[in-house]
Amino acid sequence: MNNSRYYTDSYKAGQAAKVDRLFGPILSHPKVCECCGKDYVWEGRLNTKAYRESKFCSRSCANNRSEWWKDNATRYKTIASHNHTMECVICGFDKIIAVHHIDHNKKNNDPKNLIPLCPNHHEMVHSKWKDEVQPFIDKWQAGD
Numbered sequence: 001m002n003n004s005r006y007y008t009d010s011y012k013a014g015q016a017a018k019v020d021r022l023f024g025p026i027l028s029h030p031k032v033c034e035c036c037g038k039d040y041v042w043e044g045r046l047n048t049k050a051y052r053e054s055k056f057c058s059r060s061c062a063n064n065r066s067e068w069w070k071d072n073a074t075r076y077k078t079i080a081s082h083n084h085t086m087e088c089v090i091c092g093f094d095k096i097i098a099v100h101h102i103d104h105n106k107k108n109n110d111p112k113n114l115i116p117l118c119p120n121h122h123e124m125v126h127s128k129w130k131d132e133v134q135p136f137i138d139k140w141q142a143g144d
Helices: 009-023 049-053 059-063 066-072 076-083 119-125 130-143
Strands: 026-032 039-045 098-101 114-117
Touching (some): 039 049, 076 098, 076 114, 098 119, 114 130, 119 130
Antiparallel strands (some): 026 039, 098 114
């Protein structure tokens, strides 16, 4: 079988022209980065999936999802860390922090329901010494 016609310059030129008709020629296209807002130039064919999905000026911007996580956090510790200073509201300890659900409903991750406590005070909330720490929690709730 002889496939020599596929290696001719006229065949290759015809194939390149077909691709240019379908997807457009390779050009430089200006775009705006969705992360940092800078203008950047994307080089390639306009009518392609790669052009539509090019949204960032660099890999660094593409990997920077901090703004997205602020709006889409689902873990209660992450929600608490975005909305509160991560230190115990009773003693100010900031090395190890537990997050307490004030209404004891673990599915209620509203920032107003989450309170940062040190492990000692968190244990006290769940023990017979609850009455000693509850006034501090009530005061913190009233302040927010």
